[in-house]
Amino acid sequence: MGWQKKILRVNLTAGTCTHEPLNMAWAQQYLGSRGLATKYLMEEIDPKVDPLSPDNKLVIATGPLTGTIASTGGRWTAVTKGALTGAIASSNSGGQFGGELKMAGYDLIIFEGRSSQPVYLYIQDDDAQLLSADGLWGRSVWEIEPAIKQRHNDPLIRIASIGQAGEYGCRYACIVNDLHRAAGRSGVGTVMGSKNLKAIAVRGTKGVKLHDPAKFFAAAKIATAALASNKGRKGMTSDGTIAMMDVTGAFGALPTRNNQQVQFEGAHKLNAKAMKSPNENGHTNLIQNGACFSCTIGCGRISHIDPQHFSVKDKPQYQKASGGLEYETAYALGSAVGVDDMDAATYAGFLCNEYGMDPISFGGSLAAAMELYQVGAITKAETGGVDLVWGNAEALCLMAELTGKGEGFGRDIGMGSKRLTEKYGRPELSMAVKGQEFAAYDGRAMQGMGLGYATSNRGACHLRANPYASDFTTTETKDKPEVVRTTQDLIAAIDASGLCLFTAHSGGTPEHYATQLDGACEGGWDVARLNETGERIWNLERQFNLAAGLTAKDDTLPKRILEEPAPSGVAKGLVSQLKVMLPEYYKQRGWSEDGKPTAATLERLGMS
């Protein structure tokens, strides 16, 4: 068990909701969430499909440990063909929604087709129905969550929805749940919007059955205790992920002004200390930390913007506490665009949550626009009169609003940096892989991260490999392929389990994951099987991409990272050694020289 062994299939064209048994042979092979959803997608769609056509499907999935007391057991995943990338999209989120969906009795929801009118899905345990989104469509995430709860007179409903960004087709629209958690990357919200699906509202009361409860509870107790005593976990709780700002800033791995620099002179105004310190008005940005369902880490930041700050002084609706800056948003809405104003970045982050768009891709796309402006490829004639110079905090806030709503030049920024820079004739200024913008690490100072970006199945991403310890130790590339490959596999398995990969940064070990799974699920789970399952998932995602038309040529980095030496920091003078690392990575994966899994590899993984 662990699995609910039930799928909800929602045909939006026909307006039907039907229950199906979970394919347990696939569950034993692909575990759940990211893995199992990808298997269903691979079996049910042509990977060459237009991501925004009714023939694409959107799978919302929980893992076998979602909804349990395993620490961080609240994760869920949205899997589809990505609107931003044309590759497999697999976006993971926390909050409370995943646990609620699992409690309602479902491992997966598969959305297919397209509704003729905007609708939302309302689930009360076994009862699932599509309802009209009249009065909801055209409104923000922050507006519709309370409206749906009021409509059903139930404050305990958990909701995942899209904002205006997903409705108009912003290529990196996300699905936001619980107001400020999100399945953020690759445009999963854009696909949801293309289906005229505004929200999923769920109330679940069933609980989760376990294969061997005593064994599971013993394993969960050990795993949770390991997190409790771990110093990394304590740091995550007290400082959040934004603690990384000082580290990459000192190291020279902090992408700044569209990766033109790798250290930001304003980093000290966007770090954990600044977040906790009163400003000149005596106002402190950080209110408290926050935790998702069943989480004992609590890395989330809950922030409040100074009411006297220009961004909110005439907008009382934003003078409230909500999800604050994390490291990625502090980079994307800070150093990436040269802005050192914490409240402005926090406000832009609020708008990303409210309108439902990925702050990393928004910040990366705005940074590309600012470099286009810097080199004269665009002027105020294109930007609507906005002075898109580096560090313009007012422009950041305005562009977040325009992009969220799809108005003015914001519509161009909503295309993503790849399409934006191609439109204005400077494609080399897009800092992206497979069309998805970089996360907050530079691939020259962090050679392993560069390899991780290039080989990530969903495009540039910091959550697909774990080369941090290696990268903070050396820029030598010899060991990077192995570090990247093995951690890609482990993270795929963690994602598939329903746990949060931040456990791996906080004292969690493969033994902890395997023993908890072994207690929750039948089939016998150990570390070797966990790693093999992760490798299988990675290869399945690769097969999806190859079938979609991607090739080894897409496993690359922008010219800037490959040819322009890092201007400062510990990697001063270095470029990415991707060309050295990639062939060894393919070889270790059991792939051909052109990046395709060999027949022997597929047979070994039981995928032939």
Add this chain to the structure above:
Amino acid sequence: MQVNVKLLGWMREFLGDGIAHFDDKDFELAEGHTLGELINTLGFRTETPFMTMQNGDRVVDSVLDTTVIKDGDKIVFVPPLKGG
């Protein structure tokens, strides 16, 4: 001689018993003091891996005991931070 010591991320969690928490502090050290001796004083020698930077350059663990600190040096310690 005076040197500046910075603890990044949650390196302060690694300080030894009896060492008051700090993020950024000037220290008076005797001439000839090595990075290894400073780390022993701060009490996190066994908390590996962490990274040491001296005036912006990374210092690998194998030479910590032979790397002499100079007056005015800026020493930064970085914990094994991941993710974000």
